[in-house]
Amino acid sequence: MNDILYLGTRRYSSWSLRGWLAVRLAGLSVPEEVLPLGGALPGAIAAVSPSGLVPVLRHDGALIWDSLAIGEYCAERRPALWPGDRAARAHARSLSAEMHSGFRALRVAMPMNCGRTPAPLQAAPDAELQADLARMQQLWRETRDHFGEGGPFLFGAFTLADAAFAPVVSRFLSYAVPLEPVAARYRDAVRAHPLLEEWYAAAAAEPVEWLLSRYETVR
Ligand SMILES: N[C@@H](CCC(=O)N[C@@H](CS)C(=O)NCC(=O)O)C(=O)O
DSSP states (O other), X not given: OOOEEEEEOTTTOHHHHHHHHHHXXXXXXXXXXXXXXXXXXXXXXXXXXXXXXXXXXXXXXXXXXXXXXXXXXXXXXXXXXXXXXXXXXXXXXXXXXXXXXXXXXXXXXXXOOTTSOXXXXXXXXXXXXXXHHHHHHHHHHHHHHHXXXXXXXXXXXXXXXXXXXXXXXXXXXXXXXXXXXXXXHHHHHHHTSHHHHHHHHHHHTSOGGGOXXXXXXXX
């Protein structure tokens, strides 16, 4: 089986962005194929993914079908994807795990859409969304305070914890979410990372046929 990284539509696929960042940060040289979300190619994702979801990485005889597992696979090859210090590494893994299993209100209310003209949601955030927004900024603030010396990212250098939050950065920009100063600086640092620039450019070049009204009409 040839090595390959399957991604969903870059404009929308937050989990694909996380997996892609891990692969690129690890320096794995694999071809990429985008399988558009929303059924434009019926059965295409199910044909390559045991879970029916993307991202999926086939590499050197291994098949990995979840972004968190792709991150761990990549970190085995490039340990610097996690912080070097044991306690910092444990903190970074906790952040990634909390992102993976939590923040449901944020994900539902603000789906990732890299091409959205920045505009706030019309409705004021409900209590659950407010709690997610506050928790996110608390995580970023506390981590920057404790571990952020030496660079603009959560642990100084860009790690898998930053990859986990990159789609949140995208959402905060797309939905013009007001942030406290520490979080705003962190958001801007992540967005300016060259890999984010590359992802956004590729997303902007995707065919209009891949646009999905359910994401384009979020107000
Ligand atoms: N826990 C999975 C979630 C993957 C996931 O939900 N992927 C979405 C795209 S972001 C998907 O494949 N959806 C299938 C579809 O919309 O057809 C991971 O971390 O990789």
